[in-house]
Amino acid sequence: MKRFDHILRTMSFVLCIGTASVAVPAQSLPEAVSTNGLLYMTGGIGEDEAKAFLSLAPRYSLRMMFTSPGGGYLADVGVRIADAGGKTLLDTRTEGPFLYIMLPAGRYRIIANAGGPEVARWVSVPRRGGADLHLSVEERAARGTNASCLRCRPSVGL
Template identity: 35%
Template sequence: MSLTTTPLSLFSHARPVAAATGAALLVLLGGALAAQPAQAAVNPTIHMTHGVEYMSGGIGQDEAQLMETVSPRWPASFEFAIKDGRRADFAAGVHVTVRDSHGTALLDNVVSGGPFMVARLEPGRYEVEARIGGQTLRQTLQVSPGAPAKAVFEWPAGTDMASAGTRTVR
């Protein structure tokens, strides 16, 4: 065998059918491996309460990227973090309540599955509460037609994380 031997010539001593079968197997195997994604991100589950769809997640780089990609397609998005000035810990397990302008809770104490949450809220003004441990932050959120609204909740370093999870971001 010479140094210029091609992979197909390795089968030259076998019958032509075996050579073709071996070559086809190599092509199929190579194509199948190339077609597989390194790791496919799975969409977090969409939940519904009081007629409002919402989704939360962002644990892990793939899921965080997915949540950031889909958030502009949802009328409202929320982000949760604990900051100390130089770095941030993304927070999960945040208890979220969203009330409409009449004070009716549309999302009532739902727990985020990660540092990002999106919701299909109708245009209007909402009061949003986000709670980690014993510390609650409140913001007003104005949802306008065709323009996604975002609220970022940042607790100071040292926030009691007894009932929530975190992930450091640098």
């Protein structure tokens, strides 16, 4: 009977630890937002949140990452996504270096701005798998400082 109690306590402990470790990344991620029927999420500040974002990448058809020309991650980037006909589908600011969105297959124009010159790219989202887009965006330095996402960890890539 003692052995059974010991096994039961050990299994309960393992289940509690496993549940806690699974719940942590979900709590640290921002919630997905729905705009114009499109689900997206933005963030990725800090190593843990960046890793959690990368683990969710397969769920989104377009995965974007924003960096400065020097390679540092950027947050607070203005992003506009338009369809091939020029209709704006999303106009938002990032809350970290990643923006993941669920778009139907098609061709889209991405325009990003961090205070410097706008960067525009065309991207094709396939029916299966999705597309990755890395945009290097120049920023305008605020009062002689670099406005890069200082808490972002460039060691975790897309």
